[in-house]
Structure formats: structure tokens, C-alpha cells
Amino acid sequence: MTSKQKLPLLEFLRQMTLIRRFEEKAAEMYALGKIAGFCHLYIGEEAVAVGSIAAANPDDYIVTAYRDHGHALARGLEPKRVMAELFGKATGVSKGMGGSMHLFDASRNFMGGYAIVGGHIPLATGIGFAMKYQKKDQVALCFFGEGSVPSGNFHEALNLASLWRLPVVYICENNRFGMGTPVERSSAIYDIAHAARAHDMPFHHVDGMDVIDVYTQMKEIIDGVRSSKRPIFVEARTYRYMGHSMSDPAHGHYRTKAEIDEQKKRDPISTLQKRLLEAKEITPEEVAKMEREIQDIVLESVEFADKSPEPPLSALTEYVYSP
Amino acid sequence: MAHIAYREALGQAMSEEMRRDDKVFLMGEEVGFYQGAFKVSRGMLEEFGPMRVIDTPITEAGFTGAGIGAAMVGLRPIIEMMTFNFSILAMDQIINNAAKIRSMSGGQFKVPIVVRGPGGSAARLAAQHSQSLESLYCHIAGLKVIAPSVPKDAKGLLKSAIRDDNPVICFEAQALYGTMGDVPEGDYTIPIGAADVKREGRDVTLIAWSKMLLLCLRAAEQLAQQGIEAEVVDPRTLRPLDMETILNSVRKTHRAVIVEEAWPYGGVSAEISDRITHEALDILDAPIERVTGEDVPIPYAKNLEQAALPSTEKIIHAVKKAMYLE
Numbered sequence: 313m314t315s316k317q318k319l320p321l322l323e324f325l326r327q328m329t330l331i332r333r334f335e336e337k338a339a340e341m342y343a344l345g346k347i348a349g350f351c352h353l354y355i356g357e358e359a360v361a362v363g364s365i366a367a368a369n370p371d372d373y374i375v376t377a378y379r380d381h382g383h384a385l386a387r388g389l390e391p392k393r394v395m396a397e398l399f400g401k402a403t404g405v406s407k408g409m410g411g412s413m414h415l416f417d418a419s420r421n422f423m424g425g426y427a428i429v430g431g432h433i434p435l436a437t438g439i440g441f442a443m444k445y446q447k448k449d450q451v452a453l454c455f456f457g458e459g460s461v462p463s464g465n466f467h468e469a470l471n472l473a474s475l476w477r478l479p480v481v482y483i484c485e486n487n488r489f490g491m492g493t494p495v496e497r498s499s500a501i502y503d504i505a506h507a508a509r510a511h512d513m514p515f516h517h518v519d520g521m522d523v524i525d526v527y528t529q530m531k532e533i534i535d536g537v538r539s540s541k542r543p544i545f546v547e548a549r550t551y552r553y554m555g556h557s558m559s560d561p562a563h564g565h566y567r568t569k570a571e572i573d574e575q576k577k578r579d580p581i582s583t584l585q586k587r588l589l590e591a592k593e594i595t596p597e598e599v600a601k602m603e604r605e606i607q608d609i610v611l612e613s614v615e616f617a618d619k620s621p622e623p624p625l626s627a628l629t630e631y632v633y634s635p
Numbered sequence: 636m637a638h639i640a641y642r643e644a645l646g647q648a649m650s651e652e653m654r655r656d657d658k659v660f661l662m663g664e665e666v667g668f669y670q671g672a673f674k675v676s677r678g679m680l681e682e683f684g685p686m687r688v689i690d691t692p693i694t695e696a697g698f699t700g701a702g703i704g705a706a707m708v709g710l711r712p713i714i715e716m717m718t719f720n721f722s723i724l725a726m727d728q729i730i731n732n733a734a735k736i737r738s739m740s741g742g743q744f745k746v747p748i749v750v751r752g753p754g755g756s757a758a759r760l761a762a763q764h765s766q767s768l769e770s771l772y773c774h775i776a777g778l779k780v781i782a783p784s785v786p787k788d789a790k791g792l793l794k795s796a797i798r799d800d801n802p803v804i805c806f807e808a809q810a811l812y813g814t815m816g817d818v819p820e821g822d823y824t825i826p827i828g829a830a831d832v833k834r835e836g837r838d839v840t841l842i843a844w845s846k847m848l849l850l851c852l853r854a855a856e857q858l859a860q861q862g863i864e865a866e867v868v869d870p871r872t873l874r875p876l877d878m879e880t881i882l883n884s885v886r887k888t889h890r891a892v893i894v895e896e897a898w899p900y901g902g903v904s905a906e907i908s909d910r911i912t913h914e915a916l917d918i919l920d921a922p923i924e925r926v927t928g929e930d931v932p933i934p935y936a937k938n939l940e941q942a943a944l945p946s947t948e949k950i951i952h953a954v955k956k957a958m959y960l961e
């Protein structure tokens with residue numbers, strides 16, 4: 313308990329709440345047609361990105377899939393520029409070229425959100441390779457859903473990393489479903505972390521609904537990878553509250569509303585908030601103040617995105633090739 | 636005639652063929668319990684059960700390859716790609732195995748498989764989810780490629796594809812799934828390799844397939860108001876191409892504009908243009924025009940996506956160019 317008191321729990325609470333409120337607003341903006349295309353919300357899973365990214369150094373690399381708003385905000389990408397990207401504006405983090413699924417920020421070693429399931433996992437392996445090649449001590453954090461674990465990309469990438477001893481942490485966000493398919497109907501192994509065994513890679517489980525568990529374990533894991541230069545696999549058990557994307561139903565053929573309600577009892581944000589209130593580490597007034605500040609950031613983000621210009625037509629061809 | 640949606644026409648084709656032949660089965664992501672990502676297979680799991688309507692993990696290379704293996708020993712799989720962007724992961728199986736096995740084995744094995752799903756852009760799905768990949772598959776000897784534009788063709792062509800003893804790639808489109816059209820009652824097929832004149836006209840031939848065909852019909856209507864009568868030819872099958880129907884039209888109009896959503900470099904429209912020029916240079920009154928997507932990954936921003944894709948304005952402009960009106 314004494315060691316936990318030193319954790320920046322208020323900051324974790326703030327970051328998770330920011331992600332939650334940011335995405336609730338994004339959902340509204342999607343309904344208004346301000347955001348289009350595919351938009352996958354991270355609501356319910358915030359503890360995984362917040363705990364993991366806080367445990368990394370600011371210059372460690374992050375690669376993730378299309379459900380990427382949470383990781384971007386946890387890494388410190390400016391909320392208004394993330395919102396502007398969702399709006400497809402020139403001021404967006406990817407200049408309006410990528411949208412929700414393709415957030416990038418080179419200045420923060422945020423290496424992108426990718427929309428082909430499993431396709432980004434080898435990229436993290438390659439970043440790890442480049443660190444080893446250049447004798448740097450940065451680590452690559454790679455986030456992906458459990459839906460990509462059966463894929464060839466996943467297994468090829470993990471074998472290489474293990475074979476070549478690369479500094480990569482592979483973080484499986486097991487939210488139990490890939491679209492409408494529960495994990496037990498897509499994977500022959502139910503304990504997903506055992507997939508790492510095939511590649512002689514050490515693995516850990518973290519409670520993806522508990523930011524303290526994510527952070528404390530990830531801190532040790534990332535530090536360990538940095539010094540040992542060997543990859544590690546982490547399975548974070550978590551849960552998605554919303555539909556797979558804004559175009560899909562939250563429940564229906566594949567799960568019931570009752571199941572979602574049951575999972576919400578372990579909500580990472582309210583659990584931490586309750587704990588901090590009970591320990592008198594935060595007062596209800598401070599919680600309210602935090603909410604107001606976050607509300608302001610979110611509203612400013614929308615205003616900024618709305619007022620920002622569309623990209624110029626020249627952007628159509630500008631980024632296809634490096635000069 | 637029944638008036639049904641494009642998605643329903645495809646679903647009927649699959650269900651009717653599965654009732655007719657118990658070797659036919661459907662496999663892909665979310666095709667069963669979820670009723671299909673775009674609801675094309677709605678009701679099929681209930682009718683045929685989980686041995687014949689199979690939900691797969693997200694492993695396109697694996698399940699496509701498994702389909703090819705099953706086809707080599709007598710089954711007739713239909714593989715659904717949630718979208719054709721993901722078929723890129725299965726291209727090794729399709730190109731190196733499905734398209735080659737008959738040749739490499741000296742004709743000992745056939746691969747009666749259908750790989751189908753939506754291709755092309757939808758609404759702002761960005762670079763990795765908006766690609767039109769027909770030309771990549773059309774490049775490959777050993778494959779047949781179909782791209783129906785209306786419900787009637789979708790049903791008739793898909794049935795032919797399922798009965799065909801070769802690998803057939805079927806390009807559908809998200810924007811077409813909800814479009815309605817008349818479909819004949821009962822069993823019918825439309826032969827692979829037969830084009831269709833979707834609108835008659837004397838002044839210029841517009842050639843397009845899938846979603847672009849509808850765009851051409853719209854452009855043709857606007858052109859008609861300006862006194863220009865465009866004939867609209869739908870190849871329906873991209874490999875093999877029915878050049879006879881295309882050439883007959885061009886012989887009548889002496890001008891051709893080919894429209895495709897994909898990129899210009901090495902596109903199917905370039906192939907069609909080359910064949911018209913080669914077979915009938917003397918009958919052309921103007922160079923053939925191509926309207927294609929811009930030569931860029933599709934951007935997310937609304938204005939840029941619009942600029943990157945063909946439009947009725949671009950088609951009308953190309954027609955006027957071919958008629959020396961601009």
C-alpha cells in the first residue's frame with residue numbers, strides 16, 4: 313500500500329476521464345455527421361492504454377490498431393488536434409489524411425493507428441529491431457486486439473522478436489470480442505497469453521479494468537524488457553462497452569445488455585474514483601473540478617476542430633512520395 | 636419479377652446454390668451468428684447450420700487457403716472477404732495456389748472456389764479501407780473476375796460463379812448493397828464473360844462496372860438533357876472481357892469513355908482501352924478517355940476523398956472532351 317500511494321493515481325484518473333469524455337463527445341459528433349467513416353471507441357478499456365503508456369518512457373515507441381483515441385491521448389497528443397483529425401481537418405494530427413483509425417504523431421513517437429487487423433504487429437517488431445541495431449535503449453509498445461492473435465502477422469512478428477531478442481512489449485487488449493465474435497469462437501486457446509509460448513516468449517496477465525494493476529505490472533515489464541532486451545507478451549483482460557464501431561450495435565446477436573451492465577460494475581474510472589474518495593486522497597469537490605476542466609478541454613477541442621479549415625486540395629498529392 | 640436489394644440477390648444466389656448442391660458452403664468473418672458484416676448472409680446459418688455457414692477467425696490467408704484445399708478434393712467453397720482490402724492478406728493463396736494449381740498439375744486438379752465481398756470506397760473509410768483492387772486480380776491468368784452492378788446481375792453471375800470449375804473473384808460494393816432492382820423469379824444464371832448494354836445511345840459509349848455503372852447512368856441522364864445520347868455498357872465480367880459487345884457499341888458511337896474507381900496506373904480501363912484501340916482504331920473519332928480515381932491513397936478528409944474519386948462531373952467532362960465540345 314505504501315508503494316501504491318506514490319503512484320500518480322490522480323493523473324491516471326484525469327487521463328482516463330479525459331479519454332472517456334472525449335469519446336462520448338466524439339460519439340455525439342459522429343451522430344451529427346461531423347465525424348465519418350469508421351470510428352471505434354475505447355470506452356471501458358481506458359485503463360490499459362493509460363496504465364501502460366504511463367509506465368513507458370516518453371520516447372518509447374507506440375504502435376496500435378484502429379481503436380486508437382485512448383492511446384493517442386494517453387501519450388499526450390493534443391486533444392484538439394486529435395478531434396480535428398476525427399473531423400478530417402487540416403489541423404488534425406495526421407493533417408486530416410488519416411481520420412479516426414490513423415492517428416500519428418512523429419514528435420511523440422506515436423507511430424500510428426492501423427486498420428488492417430494484425431498488420432501493424434510486425435512494424436513494432438521492426439522498431440524493436442531498429443533499437444537493437446542502433447544500440448538504443450528505447451522500447452516499442454505494441455497494442456492489438458485478441459482478434460489478431462490467430463493471424464499469421466502476429467505469429468511471424470513474435471517469432472522474429474523472440475529469435476532476435478528485440479525490445480518489444482506486445483500488449484493484447486483482450487476485450488473478449490472481435491466485432492461480433494467472442495474469443496472462444498475465434499481462438500483455439502482460451503488463455504490468449506499462451507500464444508506467446510509457441511515463441512518461447514515470457515508472458516503476463518494484467519487486469520485491464522484496473523489501472524493500478526496495469527501500471528505496476530507494466531512498469532516492471534517495460535523496465536525488464538529495456539534491460540534484458542527480450543520481448544514480453546502481456547494479455548490485458550478488458551471489456552468494450554460500445555459497439556465494435558459507431559456503425560455496429562452495442563449488443564444483439566453476440567452479447568446481451570445484461571452482460572455489458574455486469575461488466576460496467578468493474579468500470580476502471582468509477583472504481584479508481586471511489587477508491588481515491590474513500591482513501592480521502594481526493595475530495596468530491598476536486599472530482600467535480602476535474603470533470604469541469606476536462607469538459608472545457610473537450611468543448612474547446614470540438615470548437616477548434618469545427619473552426620479549422622479542410623485540408624487544401626494540394627494535400628491530395630502532397631504526401632504520396634517523399635521528395 | 637421480384638423487386639429486391641442487391642444484398643438480398645447475393646444471399647438468394649448463395650442459398651439457392653447451397654440447396655441445389657450440398658458441396659457448396661460459405662466461410663468468412665461474421666457470416667454466421669452476426670448474419671454477415673453487411674447482412675448478405677442473413678438467415679443462412681439458421682437454414683444451413685454451422686457446418687455450411689462457417690464463422691472464421693480473422694485469418695484471411697488461412698481460411699482462403701483452407702477453402703482452396705477443400706476445393707481440390709471436391710467441395711465448392713464460397714469465401715466471403717469482409718472487404719476486399721483484407722483479401723490482400725490472402726493474395727498469396729489466391730494467386731500462388733488457386734490460380735496456379737490447375738496449370739501446375741497439368742489439369743489434374745480444379746479449384747472451384749468463389750472469393751466474394753465488397754470492394755472500393757464507401758464513406759470516408761480512409762486509405763486502408765477504400766481500395767478498388769480489381770485490376771490486381773484481373774492481372775492473373777487462372778482467375779475469373781466479375782463485378783455486377785445491379786441485383787439481377789449479382790444473383791445470376793454469382794450463381795454462375797458458384798457453378799464454375801475455376802476460381803472466381805466477385806467484386807461487390809458497400810454502396811450497392813442497399814440498391815433495389817428487379818430480379819427474375821426462379822432459377823436463372825447470367826453467363827460469365829457476357830457484357831450488357833444498360834442504356835442505348837448513339838453519341839458516345841460509356842463503359843463502367845459495379846458502383847461506377849450507376850454513376851455513368853446518372854451522367855448519361857444529365858448528358859441527355861444537353862442533347863448528348865450516351866450508350867452505357869456494363870462489362871459485368873472483367874476477366875474474360877466481352878469485347879464483342881463493347882466493340883459493337885463503339886462501332887456505333889465512334890467514341891468511348893471508360894470509367895473505373897481504381898487507380899489509373901495499369902487499370903482495367905487501360906486494358907479495355909488498349910483492346911478497343913487495337914481492334915478498332917479506324918472507327919474511333921477521338922482518343923479514348925479514361926476517368927479513374929486519382930493516383931493517390933484515398934484520404935479521409937471529405938473534400939479530399941471527393942476529389943480523389945470519379946464523379947458525374949468528371950464523367951461529363953470526359954464525354955465532352957471525347958466529343959470535342961471542351
Ligand SMILES: Cc1ncc(C[n+]2csc(CCOP(=O)(O)OP(=O)(O)O)c2C)c(N)n1
Nearest residue numbers: 379427428429457458459460489490491721
Ligand atoms: C485483416 C482484417 N480482416 C478483417 C478486418 C475487419 N475487422 C476490423 S476490426 C475487426 C475485429 C478485430 O477484433 P480485435 O482484434 O479483438 O480488436 P477490437 O476491435 O476488439 O479492439 C475486424 C474483423 C480488418 N480490419 N482487417
Ligand SMILES: [Mg+2]
Nearest residue numbers: 457458489490
Ligand atoms: Mg477484441
